[in-house]
Amino acid sequence: MELHNLTLREAHELLSTKKISSLELTTAVLKRIRQIDPQLHAYVTVSEELALEQARQADARFHSGKQITPLTGIPFAVKDCISTRGVRTTCSSKILENYVPQYNATVIDRLAEAGAVLLGKHNMDEFGMGSSCENSAFFPTRNPWDLERVPGGSSGGSAAAVASGLTTFALGEDTGGSIRMPAGFCSVVGLKPTYGRVSRYGLIALVSSFDTIGPLTREVYDCAAVLQTIAGKDPRDSTSLSEAVPDYLKNLGEPIKGLRLGIPKEYFLPGMEAGVEKSIREAVRTLEGLGMQVREVSLPHTKYALPVYYLLLFAEASANLARFDGARFGRSDREQAKNVVDMYLQTRREGFGTEVKRRIMLGAYVLSAGYYDAYYLKAQKVRTLLRRDFETVFEQCDVLAAPICPTTAFKIGEKIDDPLTMYLSDIYVVATNPAGVPALNVPCGFSQGMPVGMQLIGKQLSEALLLQVGHAYQMATDWHKMRPPVA
Amino acid sequence: MTSKEQPQSTDTIGIEMVKHVALLVRLGITEEEAREFSHQFNAIIDYFHLLNEVDTASVPPANASGPSSNVLRADQVAPSMSREDFLKNAPQAEGSFVRVPGVLDED
Numbered sequence: 037m038e039l040h041n042l043t044l045r046e047a048h049e050l051l052s053t054k055k056i057s058s059l060e061l062t063t064a065v066l067k068r069i070r071q072i073d074p075q076l077h078a079y080v081t082v083s084e085e086l087a088l089e090q091a092r093q094a095d096a097r098f099h100s101g102k103q104i105t106p107l108t109g110i111p112f113a114v115k116d117c118i119s120t121r122g123v124r125t126t127c128s129s130k131i132l133e134n135y136v137p138q139y140n141a142t143v144i145d146r147l148a149e150a151g152a153v154l155l156g157k158h159n160m161d162e163f164g165m166g167s168s169c170e171n172s173a174f175f176p177t178r179n180p181w182d183l184e185r186v187p188g189g190s191s192g193g194s195a196a197a198v199a200s201g202l203t204t205f206a207l208g209e210d211t212g213g214s215i216r217m218p219a220g221f222c223s224v225v226g227l228k229p230t231y232g233r234v235s236r237y238g239l240i241a242l243v244s245s246f247d248t249i250g251p252l253t254r255e256v257y258d259c260a261a262v263l264q265t266i267a268g269k270d271p272r273d274s275t276s277l278s279e280a281v282p283d284y285l286k287n288l289g290e291p292i293k294g295l296r297l298g299i300p301k302e303y304f305l306p307g308m309e310a311g312v313e314k315s316i317r318e319a320v321r322t323l324e325g326l327g328m329q330v331r332e333v334s335l336p337h338t339k340y341a342l343p344v345y346y347l348l349l350f351a352e353a354s355a356n357l358a359r360f361d362g363a364r365f366g367r368s369d370r371e372q373a374k375n376v377v378d379m380y381l382q383t384r385r386e387g388f389g390t391e392v393k394r395r396i397m398l399g400a401y402v403l404s405a406g407y408y409d410a411y412y413l414k415a416q417k418v419r420t421l422l423r424r425d426f427e428t429v430f431e432q433c434d435v436l437a438a439p440i441c442p443t444t445a446f447k448i449g450e451k452i453d454d455p456l457t458m459y460l461s462d463i464y465v466v467a468t469n470p471a472g473v474p475a476l477n478v479p480c481g482f483s484q485g486m487p488v489g490m491q492l493i494g495k496q497l498s499e500a501l502l503l504q505v506g507h508a509y510q511m512a513t514d515w516h517k518m519r520p521p522v523a
Numbered sequence: 524m525t526s527k528e529q530p531q532s533t534d535t536i537g538i539e540m541v542k543h544v545a546l547l548v549r550l551g552i553t554e555e556e557a558r559e560f561s562h563q564f565n566a567i568i569d570y571f572h573l574l575n576e577v578d579t580a581s582v583p584p585a586n587a588s589g590p591s592s593n594v595l596r597a598d599q600v601a602p603s604m605s606r607e608d609f610l611k612n613a614p615q616a617e618g619s620f621v622r623v624p625g626v627l628d629e630d
Contacts, residue, residue, distance in 0.1 A: 138608035274594035343571045354548065361549065363623050368614035373624045377549065385551035393550055397541065398564060400548045402571075411571060416584035418577050423585060456566055470585070 039064035040201035041519060044110055044258035047204055051098060051109045058098070058109030061204075062091035062153050065111045069155070069202050072522060075183060077175045078197040080116050082156040083123045087111065090153040097151055106261045108151030114207040115191050116157040117164060118249065119238040120144055123154070127240050128172035129162045131360045131367045131387025141238020142273065143207060143249055143266045150265050155203055158193030162389045163357065164211055164242040166190050167461050169218070170452050171391045178448070179221060180520035181486055185445040188218030191252065195222040198252045200522050205262055206252040211243050212345050213440065213465025215250050219477040220440035220489020223518065225259045225506070226252045230496045231472035232277040234263075235270035243352040244275075246345075246469035255516055256478065256506040260284040263499060282500050288507040293327025295505065298433030302338035303464055308442040311483025316439050319480040319490050319509065323437065326508055333432055335425040340418050341467035346459055347402055347415040348470065354399025360387065394455060423471045430495040435505055437492055439464055440477055444486035468493060476502040479515040487515075536564045 039061050042050070050056045066084055073079050094109035114120070117127045119137040121144075126132045140148070147154075161171035169177040169192030177192040179185040180200040187196040191208030195218030198206050208215040210228035219226025227250040234249045241247060251262035264284050270276045299320060304313060324330045362368035362383030369382035388396070402411035429436065441461060451458045468475050473496055480490040494502045510516050541557045541564065552560070606619055615622040 135612065138604060138611055271596065337577070340574060340577055343573050346567075347571055347574075358548070362614060364621055365612035365614070370614070370624055375625045375627070376623050379624050380549035381551035384549055388550070390556075393552070393556075394560060394563065396548050396550060397544045397560065398567065400544050401536065401540075401564070401568075404544070404547070411568075413584055414574050414579065415571075417579035417582045418574055419585040420582050421577065421579070455563055456570060459567075 038201070040068040042204065043255045044106070044204055044253060044261055045255065047110055048106050052104060054098060058091040058094040058153060059088065061109065062087050062111045062155070065155065065201070065203060072200060073202060075178065075522065076180055076196050076200060076202070077177050078158055078193040078202055079113070080126055080128060080157050080159050080174060080193070081124045083154055086123065087153050087155050094151045094153060103151065105150040105265070107147065107265055109153060110204050111153045111155050112147065112205045112207070113155040113158055113194070113197060113203045114144070115160050115194050115209050117160060117209055117240040117242075118143065118207060119240065120154065120157065123157065125157065125240070127163045128160045128174055129387065129389065129392070130173045131383070133367065135366050137238075139238065142235035142270045144238065146266050158191070158197060158206060160193055161190035162392050163240075163353070164190040164209065164214055165353070165391050165395055167213065167217060167458055168446070168448075168451065169193065170448060171389060173389050176448055179445045180522040181222065182445070183522075185447050185486065186221070188221035188445060190214040191226075192218045194252045195219050195224055195226065198222070198224045198254060199520055201519070205258055207249055207262075207266070208252050209239060210248050210250055210469070211246045212349065212469050213462050215252060216440050216465050216475055216477040216489065216491050217462070219252055220479075220491070221445040221487060223479040223487035223489070223515065223520070224252055224254060225256050225479070225516065226250065226477040227259050227263060227499070227502070228468060228475045229263065229267065229499055230277070230474045231469070232275050233267050233474070233497070233499065235268075235273040235276045237270055237272040241356045243349050244356060245352060246349070248469070256476075256503055256510050257285070257288055259476070260288060260503045277497075279497060284500050284503055287500055287504040289511075290504055291327065292323070292505050292508045295328050295435065296433040297323055297328040297330045298333035298429055298436045299330060300333050300335045300338070300429070300436055300438055302335055303438040305442065308439070309444060309483055312439055312442065312444060312488050315481030315483060315488040316437070316490050320437055322512055323505070323509060326512060328505075331433060333429050333436070335429055335467065337418065337421045337425050338467060341422055341470070342459065342463055344415045344418045344422060344470055345462070345466035347411055348419065350395050350399035351403050351412050352399070354396045354403065357392070357396055360384065391455065419470045422467055426471045426473055426495065434501060435492050435494050435498075437490055440489045440491050441465070444483050444488060465491070472496055474499050474502060476506050478506045478509055480513070481515060536561055536568060
């Protein structure tokens with residue numbers, strides 16, 4: 037039995053019946069990281085000593101029979117924008133290359149309380165700015181299904197790691213597709229929860245009104261178990277929702293007969309890769325076979341989602357990244373600085389990558405006097421229309437099914453030269469975040485050898501329903517059982 | 524739609540504008556970078572003009588997706604982060620202070 041490929045559910049079964057120990061499981065995964073990660077580059081930091089210590093503590097819990105949860109003793113890792121006390125947190129940027137947080141993000145505290153074991157930090161596009169992991173200041177992560185291709189971004193390291201057994205589960209972060217796209221490209225389950233469902237305390241902010249932390253796992257059941265642990269109100273995040281957290285595991289396995297599945301016509305554009313469309317349509321037929329009522333629906337403002345998303349992203353990111361200035365933490369280029377402004381100019385010049393600089397400047401431009409109304413305010417108004425599209429459509433159906441990208445994973449280097457081309461690949465995943473709605477990626481096939489992902493989108497706080505439908509799909513198909521050929 | 528909300532496609536972002544914005548956001552850039560950014564920014568901003576197709580005359584701007592009113596708490600002092608921990612991350616600490624280069628020019 038290959039320990040590194042166990043699902044969370046399988047591992048919990050073996051751990052709680054003492055057939056394996058957390059130390060054995062953690063050691064096996066750490067060994068696999070040493071063997072495979074030099075090819076994939078999913079990890080920025082591996083916290084081996086901490087992991088082994090936490091594994092021993094988890095084993096003590098099993099020994100005493102106390103404080104055992106579904107996540108006790110389970111190894112996990114997180115995207116490198118989530119703060120981990122004592123463990124370097126870089127956002128894959130040179131400006132935070134040696135930054136070690138003195139506190140944990142709330143999600144890390146909750147996982148620690150549950151007894152999960154932190155393996156390390158995953159590579160990402162710098163500050164979440166990218167769709168391929170090529171914008172990491174350190175190295176690009178590779179897609180385990182084809183090492184010449186991107187894993188997707190910006191949670192590319194997390195998706196690649198879950199797909200290839202370099203962790204049992206991961207936490208990523210989705211601002212405009214950054215969990216779902218890499219999950220789709222790497223054939224794993226990835227959930228973007230409702231905005232506010234999971235605390236952002238300790239998440240290094242990109243777009244404060246879009247950012248959402250969520251799980252990446254090998255199966256839908258695992259995803260539900262992780263969400264159960266991390267979701268819920270946090271007094272330290274004033275945007276976290278007060279609504280009670282339901283039991284996400286309860287309805288897994290319940291029939292989905294009679295539920296209404298909407299297929300948004302604007303998400304099936306001409307020019308889509310034929311194999312991608314074929315896989316999605318087959319998946320829809322499978323769901324229909326399980327009793328869902330399928331109908332075509334419309335999200336009429338879909339084509340405006342991309343400019344709305346990027347405009348608001350530039351503006352908010354510009355404000356959020358102003359704090360990286362060399363004064364209080366992070367990289368500081370001050371030897372040649374005659375004054376504090378010099379230090380800011382040099383630090384940010386040396387510390388930020390090109391895409392980051394681009395977006396910060398564009399953000400300042402669209403917010404500046406004379407342009408604010410035309411760009412920022414306009415985008416916020418169209419954002420209202422995007423939200424209304426979803427509200428209207430969820431009166432006609434319970435769940436939407438759509439692709440996550442018109443193509444499968446592209447080759448490393450293929451889109452990196454033209455920023456606009458890269459932005460356009462996000463076309464199917466950017467509407468959800470301005471609207472705050474949740475979406476779940478499930479693997480649904482292959483096209484020309486590369487994974488195809490289907491996203492199930494629901495109205496706000498419909499995670500339990502999405503997981504129920506996703507689980508039903510996985511009970512009827514085998515895509516989630518396939519593993520990439522990486523040794 | 525007011526004229527302020529309708530940018531013209533002929534608006535261009537010249538090299539001087541790029542340099543001006545770079546200074547606003549405290550980013551040192553080279554002449555070469557300014558030139559390249561100017562070219563790329565024009566293409567990207569042009570793309571945003573797609574939003575002009577949408578009639579938003581009677582549409583309110585969205586606010587964030589979470590709670591729609593300010594979240595308050597009782598004004599009670601509670602521990603946050605110790606000064607010692609905070610200073611661990613300072614590039615240059617001096618006693619209980621974080622040191623930075625001069626705020627005012629010396630010349």
